[in-house]
Amino acid sequence: MYRNIIHIVFAVLFIFGGLEAINLVNDYKVMKSQKEDLSEINKINYGLFNLALWKKEAMIVFENRIASFQISSEAYNEVRKELFKYLTKLNKDYIDSGKIFQNIFADAEKNEKVNKFFLKLIKENVGTQIQLLNIPQYIPGLSIQLADELKAQEPRLQDVMRKELVKILKVNENENFTDPRERIYKKYLLRDLVETNEFLENAINKAQIKIDKQLKWVFGLIAALVILSFMAKFWIGFKGTMLWVTLSSIAFLVIGITLPMIDIEGVLNAFDLSLLGTNIGFDRQYLYYQSKSILDVTTTLIRGGTWDLKLVGGMVFCFSVVFPFVKLILSILYLYSAKVSKSKSAKNMIFYLGKWSMADVFVVALFMAYIGFYGIISSQLSSIARNQGGFAIETINNSKLAPGALFFTTYCLLSIIIGIMINRHDERKMI
Numbered sequence: 525m526y527r528n529i530i531h532i533v534f535a536v537l538f539i540f541g542g543l544e545a546i547n548l549v550n551d552y553k554v555m556k557s558q559k560e561d562l563s564e565i566n567k568i569n570y571g572l573f574n575l576a577l578w579k580k581e582a583m584i585v586f587e588n589r590i591a592s593f594q595i596s597s598e599a600y601n602e603v604r605k606e607l608f609k610y611l612t613k614l615n616k617d618y619i620d621s622g623k624i625f626q627n628i629f630a631d632a633e634k635n636e637k638v639n640k641f642f643l644k645l646i647k648e649n650v651g652t653q654i655q656l657l658n659i660p661q662y663i664p665g666l667s668i669q670l671a672d673e674l675k676a677q678e679p680r681l682q683d684v685m686r687k688e689l690v691k692i693l694k695v696n697e698n699e700n701f702t703d704p705r706e707r708i709y710k711k712y713l714l715r716d717l718v719e720t721n722e723f724l725e726n727a728i729n730k731a732q733i734k735i736d737k738q739l740k741w742v743f744g745l746i747a748a749l750v751i752l753s754f755m756a757k758f759w760i761g762f763k764g765t766m767l768w769v770t771l772s773s774i775a776f777l778v779i780g781i782t783l784p785m786i787d788i789e790g791v792l793n794a795f796d797l798s799l800l801g802t803n804i805g806f807d808r809q810y811l812y813y814q815s816k817s818i819l820d821v822t823t824t825l826i827r828g829g830t831w832d833l834k835l836v837g838g839m840v841f842c843f844s845v846v847f848p849f850v851k852l853i854l855s856i857l858y859l860y861s862a863k864v865s866k867s868k869s870a871k872n873m874i875f876y877l878g879k880w881s882m883a884d885v886f887v888v889a890l891f892m893a894y895i896g897f898y899g900i901i902s903s904q905l906s907s908i909a910r911n912q913g914g915f916a917i918e919t920i921n922n923s924k925l926a927p928g929a930l931f932f933t934t935y936c937l938l939s940i941i942i943g944i945m946i947n948r949h950d951e952r953k954m955i
Contacts, residue, residue, distance in 0.1 A: 526759045534749060534756075534768050541745035542775065548738040549782050552927070555731040556784065556815050562724040563813035565705045565717060568792065570809075600671050607667040615660060739927050742779070743934075746772050750938065762949055763859045766942065773938040774852050780932030781818040781845055788814045789922035817928050818844050848939065855942055874946065 705717065714720045753760075753768040760768075790811040816824070818840070825837025854874050857864040864870045 527761075527764065530756050530760050531764065534753065537745060537749050537752075538768070538771060538775070541742060541749065544738065544742045544745065545775065545779050548735065548742050549779065551731060551735055551738065552783055555728060555735060558724050558728050558731070559815065560813065561708050561711070562721070562728065563789070563810040565708050565720060566808055566810050568809040568811055570705070600675065604667045604671045607670050608663060611663045611666060612660065615663065739930075743930065746775050747934075762945075766859055766946065767856060769938060770852050770856050770942055773935050773942060774849070776931045776935035776938060777848055777852070780928050780930075780935050783928035783931065784815040784817045784820070784926035785928040785932065786814075786816070787922065787924050787926050788812060791922060815926060818932070848935070851939065852942070855946055858946065871950075874943070 705720075709715060709717075709720050712720060712723055714723055750769055750772045753765045753772070757765045790813075792809045792811060822837045822841040822845070825833045825840065828834065828837070851874060854864065854870055858870060858874055859865070
């Protein structure tokens with residue numbers, strides 16, 4: 525009677541934990557998709573590596589300089605001096621010398637309608653009249669007036685410079701350009717980058733809080749089932765204990781290969797540069813973001829196209845998914861089926877297939893990969909942050925082991941324990 529009640533309680537606990545695990549996996553998939561979208565719309569391609577954005581920033585910098593454009597008083601003094609020299613030389617070479625009138629008189633002499641007497645009279649007296657005008661006395665004042673007129677035209681000069689700057693930068697050449705991030709904005713029924721960033725950050729923060737609780741709850745339920753199974757061994761027997769421990773191990777395996785194993789994330793959190801007195805700043809930009817489960821990795825490799833990627837993907841799938849499942853299922857059958865327990869091939873698969881599954885090696889490789897990736901990204905981000913280029917960069921390395929690593933590692937430990945216990949139990953039966 526106690527045995528049946530315990531089995532019923534364990535079954536309820538297992539089903540409840542399984543349903544919570546399904547919710548956990550689904551919620552994690554949603555959050556992972558949101559993180560991928562957040563990283564996509566904030567890629568460095570759209571920031572530091574975006575030529576169009578740099579053109580706009582350059583336009584702002586030069587616009588600020590143009591708006592403050594002003595010819596200095598020293599420059600005006602030089603302009604007045606040059607104007608004075610120019611007008612003085614012009615008066616000497618063309619007016620005082622009478623050169624400016626020579627062509628006029630030559631054309632007039634060819635014209636039969638012009639009275640030759642009056643033309644001769646004007647020609648003889650023009651020099652005297654020019655001297656009476658005393659033009660040189662007006663040249664300094666004229667130089668000042670022209671320089672002042674130039675100063676009055678500064679707004680016009682600013683407009684000309686703006687137009688020429690637009691031509692140089694070709695700021696409007698991509699007016700019809702369609703932002704590839706529009707599809708992500710529309711996915712969440714939002715209008716632009718600011719709204720989408722705000723929405724995704726809030727959604728991810730809320731989802732992370734919920735998932736953290738779910739992770740503790742699911743892991744605690746399955747781990748509790750394992751512990752209670754060992755504690756109830758006296759009532760449910762060895763087979764009953766191994767049944768629930770094996771089912772728990774399968775649950776850990778399924779969750780472990782479904783949830784991401786490693787999150788690799790490198791971020792430029794801020795970039796500030798002072799250029800010609802204007803600060804240019806870029807907000808958070810993602811250098812790299814990947815979050816993959818074992819199933820994601822195998823699917824990517826198998827679909828990679830080339831035979832070598834397909835081979836590696838098939839091996840990872842066999843060693844990390846197929847072999848572990850076969851071993852665990854055969855372990856249960858070995859305890860409850862007389863036919864399977866007498867089968868040498870089944871026995872060999874249970875006790876030796878686990879070695880060939882290399883799950884423990886996979887876990888070690890996983891941790892080494894995490895350490896390697898974390899070290900590389902940390903080193904690269906630190907080098908960027910310690911730049912000597914006169915600009916300020918704040919970097920963040922959010923790389924971490926994901927929940928899949930915890931569940932898969934737990935499965936590996938339980939799988940080893942199950943193999944050892946069944947082997948010892950089998951040896952005692954043979955004695």
